Amino acid sequence: MLKINNLTKRFGGLAAVNNVSIEFEANKINAIIGPNGAGKSTFFNLVAGAMAPTEGSIEYQGMDITGMACDRIARLGIARTFQTTSLFDESTVLDNLIVGHRLRTQSRLWDVIINSKRLRDEEKKCRSRAQEVLDFVGLSHIGHRITADISQEEKKRVAFALALATDPELVLLDEPAGGINPEETENLASLIRKMVEHGVTVCLIEHKMDMIMSLADKIMVLDHGEKIAEGTPEQIRNNPVVIEAYLGSDDDAAA
């Protein structure tokens, strides 16, 4: 599905992502973990096209997408959510989601001026897609609420729905469980599983280890921009290099 070859991103002398190669399989939950500043978000930005890599290549479904613009990558089927959920606060929840399907439509200024049939059809399509994804994330009961008034967890779900409205095949989730309580985290994890059951591949960054260990099929560990480990939750849990990165080695403790 997604094949990363020797991906490197340097900011001046600092390599935020350094020579990372990995392959993510379709229909799996792939997690990226690592201490703060390990380069996880930069890695996501590279895959989503928000920044171009210094070296290396990214292959998505056999197509080279290295350095492609963000909006083109989104049209190819890679969607993402952000650490901080930004939505249009003054609109209703449903209203926020309609734009999510815009990339699958063709209407231009001229269609708007003459109110063409194409525009009307496409607006209907976007609206019904918004309703679908709202149902999917289990929020159809709050579609009419003003977005500023909904809870943090609901906002996270709306962000998921917005990503899903683009009809993605791969979804990148940047700390989906940040700032929500354990019970809500569990609910969000089942939503992520549900997404995978419906044929979406998920790739997520997360700090909550319990969630990752029970959720992920494959985990990649980044530290100082480098991939230090890769494997199943079980393998990662017992990997001494990973333990050292997180807890510090015995030498450090002695010093």
Add this chain to the structure above:
Amino acid sequence: MNALQKISDFFMTPAMKLIMIVAALLFPFVAGNEYQIYVMALAFVWAIAVYGMNIITGLCGQLNLAHGGFFAIGAYTLAILTVDHGWPFWWAFVAAGVSGALLGFLAGVVSLRLKEHYFAIFTLCVGFIIYLLIDKWEELTHGALGIINIPAPSGFGLVDFTETTPFYYLALVFMVLSIWLAARIANSLLGRSFRAIRISDELAASLGINLMRNKVLAFVLSTTYASVAGALYAGMVRFIGPAEADVVHTFDMITFLLVGGIGTLMGPLFGTLAITWLTQSLQFLEEYRMIVFGPLLVVLVIFFPRGVVGTFLTWRGRRLAAVQETAKKESASEKKPQPNKAVTPRNQEAGNHA
């Protein structure tokens, strides 16, 4: 539903639009004197430009400080073509719109490479460059002397637009057209793309929205609005000078937007009319009227950051959500929960962008 709710619902109905149009049509008959009609017509012309600013700044979130400059470009294109080159008014009028669009495209392609404050500062400079060009390029613009004897819009022998009242109706027609187009844009998928960019560039791009293309389109739309308004202004005032490109006009328009409600449909009109008439009624204070204006604006920005119209719409949106909530609870207690159709989403959405 109480009386307040009923009144607020009425504001959103087509009947309200009709009442506003009828009121505007009748205004010249009830106005005390010709001067009031003139002030109103001038306010309509400015409102058209403010609607343009609302597209790039209100919908798309890019603070364009060259807007007054494009207003002047429209005015000067019309004046130069009619006075110096003898073009008929309406041909020059179309040319003014086209020049606003073309120059807007060029300025937009360059300036929209910048974001946020940098974009605002850059466009402030663009506006100042426009002012300098108008002031110094004497062969083309007559420099500081300005251009006099600009013809009024041609009425094709049917109406005389040198008279105030006919011009008032002309300005009204153009303003209604501007609002109509602005509404079409704001409520369409295109407007939604613009608003997504306003939330955040990153988010919009991740939703597959081409940032540059959409921003340039919004910018060109706004400069076209500005130059059409400028051309109408030249045809109304019949004398223009470099002062039309003064940055003060841009900040006036921002004030109109803030007072009315940035990003809303009726905000630009409300803000323009309210401030224009407030200024008129405070004429007796002369320069001291800023003492009244300043605190008023501060209070407004602190307590109603979304302007008068924006605050109304948010309040109404909350009411609608609450009404749906109670309706849902009632139906749930009666039988199985079912989707509530009493207030359709369509209705509510109109509330959000009206």
